[in-house]
Amino acid sequence: MSSDMETRLLRTRAPGVPIEIGILEKQSSALDLRLPPMLLVHGATSGRGCSTCRGLAIR
Amino acid sequence: MTALASEGRAVYAVDIRGFGTSLGGAAMEEPPLQNPPFAGVDEAIEDIAAAVDVILERQRASALDLVGFSWGAIAAARYGGDNGDKIGRLALYAPLYAEIDATWLERLAGSLDSVRLPATLGAYRLVTLDGVIRRWDADLPTPNSSAYREDGIPELVFETLSALDPRSSSQRPPGFRCPNGPLADVVRIWQGQPLYDPAKLTMPTLLIRGSEDTTSTHAAAVRLLAEIASTQKQYCVLAPGSHFLCIERNRAKLYEHMNDFFAPIRPNATRA
Numbered sequence: 001m002s003s004d005m006e007t008r009l010l011r012t013r014a015p016g017v018p019i020e021i022g023i024l025e026k027q028s029s030a031l032d033l034r035l036p037p038m039l040l041v042h043g044a045t046s047g048r049g050c051s052t053c054r055g056l057a058i059r
Numbered sequence: 060m061t062a063l064a065s066e067g068r069a070v071y072a073v074d075i076r077g078f079g080t081s082l083g084g085a086a087m088e089e090p091p092l093q094n095p096p097f098a099g100v101d102e103a104i105e106d107i108a109a110a111v112d113v114i115l116e117r118q119r120a121s122a123l124d125l126v127g128f129s130w131g132a133i134a135a136a137r138y139g140g141d142n143g144d145k146i147g148r149l150a151l152y153a154p155l156y157a158e159i160d161a162t163w164l165e166r167l168a169g170s171l172d173s174v175r176l177p178a179t180l181g182a183y184r185l186v187t188l189d190g191v192i193r194r195w196d197a198d199l200p201t202p203n204s205s206a207y208r209e210d211g212i213p214e215l216v217f218e219t220l221s222a223l224d225p226r227s228s229s230q231r232p233p234g235f236r237c238p239n240g241p242l243a244d245v246v247r248i249w250q251g252q253p254l255y256d257p258a259k260l261t262m263p264t265l266l267i268r269g270s271e272d273t274t275s276t277h278a279a280a281v282r283l284l285a286e287i288a289s290t291q292k293q294y295c296v297l298a299p300g301s302h303f304l305c306i307e308r309n310r311a312k313l314y315e316h317m318n319d320f321f322a323p324i325r326p327n328a329t330r331a
């Protein structure tokens with residue numbers, strides 16, 4: 001499937017926690033509603049940066 | 060994310076508090092040794108829960124698929140085990156599971172002490188470009204790093220992460236702040252503590268790791284696989300690949316396997 005990707009940064013916080021957390025959303029404009037959403041949790045150093053580096057395309 | 064989203068699903072990546080776009084908190088503003096390791100798995104669970112609730116509401120879904128990488132696999136497995144109704148499928152990439160590892164304890168904690176955490180482990184550390192390269196190279200089986208990664212990838216990763224810390228460029232050498240809670244958790248893992256209960260993982264579960272990964276070992280993965288409760292479980296080893304397979308030359312194979320695992324439509328996962 002090939003289509004445009006929409007990317008946005010969502011913000012929320014856990015109850016009682018003052019730190020606002022960032023959640024990056026990436027979805028195709030041709031969303032397949034039969035597929036459940038997916039959440040990625042990063043490693044000890046990376047933040048979600050490693051999975052969002054521009055230039056790290058699959059080739 | 061793009062590789063996983065290209066199949067037509069909405070993909071989300073959360074920054075646990077203290078990381079990346081979630082940088083904040085008094086412990087990250089004060090000198091590191093003034094506070095204990097910040098943002099360990101207990102705090103991560105709270106942030107994952109908040110993120111899951113936002114995503115399920117936004118997508119009008121009853122459950123989502125969850126992927127954890129390395130320390131993130133600890134947090135994902137803990138959350139998934141306690142919230143099975145919200146997790147359809149689980150992928151643990153480069154999973155860590157209770158395994159006494161003297162080599163890593165010495166390298167990470169500077170101590171083989173089986174009970175205490177090192178006193179030098181403050182709230183956070185500064186990660187430099189040289190630190191990123193040394194950590195990566197330490198997991199490669201050859202000094203020829205170009206066999207595993209393209210030129211410029213460590214620089215790209217460092218630039219991406221340090222751009223999210225406004226203090227990074229003023230450090231000498233430049234370095235971004237990174238919470239130490241995950242390191243404290245990993246020390247506990249290598250002291251033999253599990254930190255999550257695989258008997259609670261009843262959803263379809265994939266374990267996947269690079270063949271040369273010295274951080275997430277084959278022995279630990281095999282033991283974890285045996286203890287996962289689900290009858291739908293797989294263990295996949297990809298070669299070549301280190302702990303950082305997700306950004307190495309062979310990363311396409313990782314994403315292909317992930318997409319294959321998550322491809323089947325689950326009838327109860329459709330939107331409300």
